[in-house]
Amino acid sequence: MDYEILKIEFTGEIAQVKIDRPKALNALNTRFFQEMAEAVKEVSGNDKIKVMIITGEGKAFVAGADIAEMVDKDQQAGSEFSRLGQKVFSSLEKMEIPVIAAINGFALGGGLELAMACDFRIASTKAKFGQPEVNLGMIPGYAGTQRLPRLVGVGDALYLLTTAEMIDAQEALRIGLVQKVYEPEQLMEEVMNIARTIASKGPKAIRKVKYVTRQGMLSDFESGSRLESEEFGSLFKNEGEEGMRAFLEKRKPNW
Ligand code: CAA
Numbered sequence: 001m002d003y004e005i006l007k008i009e010f011t012g013e014i015a016q017v018k019i020d021r022p023k024a025l026n027a028l029n030t031r032f033f034q035e036m037a038e039a040v041k042e043v044s045g046n047d048k049i050k051v052m053i054i055t056g057e058g059k060a061f062v063a064g065a066d067i068a069e070m071v072d073k074d075q076q077a078g079s080e081f082s083r084l085g086q087k088v089f090s091s092l093e094k095m096e097i098p099v100i101a102a103i104n105g106f107a108l109g110g111g112l113e114l115a116m117a118c119d120f121r122i123a124s125t126k127a128k129f130g131q132p133e134v135n136l137g138m139i140p141g142y143a144g145t146q147r148l149p150r151l152v153g154v155g156d157a158l159y160l161l162t163t164a165e166m167i168d169a170q171e172a173l174r175i176g177l178v179q180k181v182y183e184p185e186q187l188m189e190e191v192m193n194i195a196r197t198i199a200s201k202g203p204k205a206i207r208k209v210k211y212v213t214r215q216g217m218l219s220d221f222e223s224g225s226r227l228e229s230e231e232f233g234s235l236f237k238n239e240g241e242e243g244m245r246a247f248l249e250k251r252k253p254n255w
Helices: 030-044 075-093 109-115 132-136 145-154 155-164 169-174 185-198 203-218 221-234 238-250
Strands: 006-011 014-019 051-056 058-062 097-104 104-106 120-124 128-130 180-182
Touching: 006 030, 006 169, 014 030, 014 185, 030 075, 051 109, 051 185, 058 097, 058 109, 075 109, 097 109, 097 185, 104 109, 109 145, 120 169, 120 185, 128 169, 132 155, 145 155, 169 180, 180 185, 203 221, 203 238
Parallel strands: 014 051, 051 097, 058 104, 097 120, 104 128, 120 180
Antiparallel strands: 006 014
16 A cells, blocks of 8 residues: 555664654544554564654644544444554554554644553643544544543543543653653653663563553453563573573563
8 A cells, every 4th residue: 555644764773663744733634544554564574663653744743533534424424433543452452562652743633642552641831632523523533532541640630531621741640651751842752762662672571561561551450460470480491591691691581
């Protein structure tokens, strides 16, 4: 598939996916979801890539689902559009490698839902966040009602979901919706630094730590802990042996 909305750049072991439809503030339409599904496949199929970054072109990360595409849909088409977005966002969450949202501007509605499907979020001081769907007589459709309370707790989630208030990066940092905030000119450099840090770690350990953490969030403590023990064990006589020997021999590991 030729990408019209996404731009994908590979730098060493890092893939950067930029959403590039600034005239509509990168609003999410059907074409976007088809391209993002393709990008997930392409990046997942490239064994060299260890981290993926998602960002937006212009003044928005993503200003939501495409209202112009949604306005004429009926109930069935609306639910299908929701399921399409949920499926693609969930495929991001299930990628083996970490996915970072680099939030350059507005992350509203479906845009915040996209950011929340990433493994963590790094924002520019210019970023703005919100779930403004109730302004449109709508509710989130890409699992925002599910991910937001899991990330920030029910109180802050329902505050944002019911007031539609737009918050700035400092407030997003305070409630734990984003992990770091940088000046706009530094955002991509800092996100690349974080990505390079992750790429320098044991590659199997990185994939397993994401898998166990994500699985644990979907199950109970005991099952998550059991899975942790299995995956912990699987790294012995494996990548973990090299990492531990390198430590003891005071050298860099040779992954
Ligand atoms: N869908 C379609 N087009 C959008 C859009 C969206 N979500 N957001 C912005 N645009 C378009 C505008 O219509 C405008 O197009 P024209 O130039 O052709 O008029 C262009 O992008 C620029 O937008 P503005 O002129 O409005 O820019 P602004 O700087 O004055 O305002 C903004 C920025 C506050 C983000 C404002 O654009 C806005 O409120 N956007 C809508 C935000 C929103 O409600 N998002 C939730 C969508 S519903 C959803 O996401 C459901 C879901 O969970 C699945």
